[in-house]
Amino acid sequence: MRVLLISENRCRENLVPFPLGIACVAAAARQAGHEVACLDLMFSQDPVADSLRAIGDFDPHCIGLSIRNIDNQDMFAGEFYLPPVKELVEAIRSASRAPVVLGGAGFTIFPGECLEYLDLETGVVGEGERTFVELLSRLEKRLPPDDLPGIALRRDGVSRVNPPAPHAWPGLFPPPERELFDVTRYNWNPGERPPFVANLQARRGCHLRCIYCTNPDIEGRLVRVRPPREVADELASLERDHGIRYAIFTDSLFNYPPSYSEELCREIASRKLSIRWWCSLNPLYCERKLLEMLREAGCTGMSIGNESGSQDILVSLKKGFTREDIVRAVKGAHELGFRTNCFLLLGGPGENRRTVEESVGLMLELDPTQVTVTVGIRVYPGCELHDHALRDGMVAPGQNLLYPAFYLSRETRGWLYPHMREICDSRPSWVL
Ligand code: B12
Ligand code: SF4
Structure with missing residues (x-):
């Protein structure tokens, strides 16, 4: 399958980190034989336009969207990061029929809430390497993902999260895929x-x-x-x-x-x-x-x-x-x-x-x-x-x-x- 992974993180607070999460997921998806493209929106002037361009060029069968931060955890100068993500999701959905799958640390804390806020159906809770690859395999075979461990689903407006599989040993996963990014910017x-x-x-x-x-x-x-x-x-x-x-x-x-x-x-x-x-x-x-x-x-x-x-x-x-x-x-x-x-x-x-x-x-x-x-x-x-x-x-x-x-x-x-x-x-x- 062709898989497009997008890191939506544009937060410039504190230190700005390389999008390691999607680099890990990209490596696992590549190892499983999928064709993967990555888009890091950190430096984008126009995240919606850049995402739509990537979708047009790559024509993905599945789009993975990483949500690292929900907010800046600041009680006195708070910033809530999801409104532009909603705008992005709406644009992606109007341009592509590929399923949009959420993942990432922020998403993992609030799986049901994020699916509802962004009006989406599927996400991967916690470690992405194994569950996402299993999900891709289900999508490829046109089988429902409903029983996959660690998957979050929203059906008819109701969300549920399947208990995660026991965590795998990280050494079992391939090292993060950095060739798909401009690491020198970091x-x-x-x-x-x-x-x-x-x-x-x-x-x-x-x-x-x-x-x-x-x-x-x-x-x-x-x-x-x-x-x-x-x-x-x-x-x-x-x-x-x-x-x-x-x-x-x-x-x-x-x-x-x-x-x-x-x-x-x-x-x-x-x-x-x-x-x-x-x-x-x-x-x-x-x-x-x-x-x-x-x-x-x-x-x-x-x-x-x-x-x-x-x-x-x-x-x-x-x-x-x-x-x-x-x-x-x-x-x-x-x-x-x-x-x-x-x-x-x-x-x-x-x-x-x-x-x-x-x-x-x-x-x-x-x-x-x-x-x-x-x-x-x-x-x-x-x-x-x-x-x-x-x-x-x-x-x-x-x-x-x-x-x-x-x-x-x-x-x-x-x-x-x-x-x-x-x-x-x-x-x-x-x-x-
Ligand atoms: C390290 C860290 C930092 C470091 C980053 C520097 C560095 N060394 O990279 C520092 C201290 C600078 C930092 C800063 C901040 N952080 Co911080 N940080 C973390 C921490 C501990 C690890 C993140 C990480 O890189 N993990 C390693 C990678 C490999 O894991 P990952 O990204 O989660 O990816 C895995 C899965 O999530 C999943 N996945 C990821 N993307 C996708 C996509 C798809 C499609 C799928 C299927 C799966 C998937 O698969 C990946 C591999 O298993 C997390 C907490 C945690 N344990 O996750 C908080 C965390 C992400 N940070 C958080 C926050 C808030 C911040 C700050 C906003 C704080 C601040 N006000 O300064 C800033 C923002 C920085 C920025 N510009 O983005 C929050 C986010 C929640 C929220 N409320 O928004 C977290 C969750 C901590 C918490 N409070 O619970 N952070
Ligand atoms: S629970 Fe662990 S990661 Fe969290 S603050 Fe305590 S020592 Fe740090």
Whole structure:
């Protein structure tokens, strides 16, 4: 079949990532024998016209549309990204009779809601490689996809999602297909705003249970790793074949499991690459030995997912590490010359003036290269924070959370945002 994969992401907030999701799905579909074309709308001046041109040129039998972001998760300067996607879907449907299949991280959080909002019938929840290929095979044979695991369907206005198949080991999938993209556009040029970044993924899944986080629902709770050799090959290929000088790992916990992280660092270091990279670490597993191995492998900086500096809030968010773990991780990273990005996710259950001051105080003491501050926590279905938000009257039962809703503790209402704005405005390395 001819399959056109479109990444609709045009969000330029924070770092702008290469569309890794459709690159993974493209590789799997190609491996299964399909002819695949990809369209990355990030640089498009006219997404509708470019999509219609691609459809006209390629005449696809199936169109896959990746929805990465729903909104910017910002309580005070919110942006909702789906209206232009709706416009795009309407134009695609008027130009082609090929089925439009949704997928992506944002879609996975809100499958039924997205299908309804975009008036579509089919989507793939979670990991796309296997289910999408099975769906293509059904479409080819003109068989209904209704019993496929991980498929979301909307029939006569009613949506349902089939339970996903057990997650496959990512190493079973081919590496992302980058030849169908202009990867060089994601070469990070220091000083350029926003930074466009080439990314790669070594593992999927998170075993932790932070109360606000959707990652374990998107990627699964079992941490599944790719063979270190494959990951190092991919990093080497980004440098050699695409001229990338700086890459970012998408893994939420690059330092877990520690034995795998060490093995991966050893493999990367053995390649003697000149590409440099960034990753995200959990404060819990930042042993000196691993930090040294990261440096040896070309890592120059890391996001340290602390989210708070108050022990009470770390407990309330169920972060699973302590204030001392944060201190040890950040100091250890600085001693070895790493750049660090720490986070303050403020306003969650139990947050008050004291806990905010404890968090701000810890960041001032540790002085990371950047502190990224968020006030108000986005409420997602299925997360424990949703229960808090219901109990505390911040969302109503049955409320459609596709339209962004936030948790902000009563004790911080009114003053927290202006207070943090003032702090951030006076410190160039603090971003709100
Ligand atoms: C890494 C990451 C980042 C990094 C990106 C840098 C980098 N290294 O790439 C950083 C920290 C910079 C970042 C920034 C942001 N992020 Co982010 N990010 C992630 C994270 C953890 C992983 C994304 C990823 O690349 N995964 C790896 C690839 C391979 O997986 P994938 O894209 O999901 O694709 C798979 C499936 O989804 C599916 N699939 C994908 N497309 C398609 C298409 C079809 C047709 C099919 C069938 C299947 C399919 O198959 C793929 C392979 O299995 C996700 C959460 C998560 N666990 O998914 C959040 C996530 C995507 N981010 C999110 C958000 C909101 C943002 C920001 C807007 C935050 C902000 N205000 O700055 C920005 C936006 C950046 C941008 N310009 O797009 C949200 C989106 C939900 C929402 N509310 O919109 C998520 C889901 C986190 C969350 N809160 O739950 N992010
Ligand atoms: S915030 Fe990080 S550590 Fe916590 S559940 Fe999400 S991905 Fe895992």
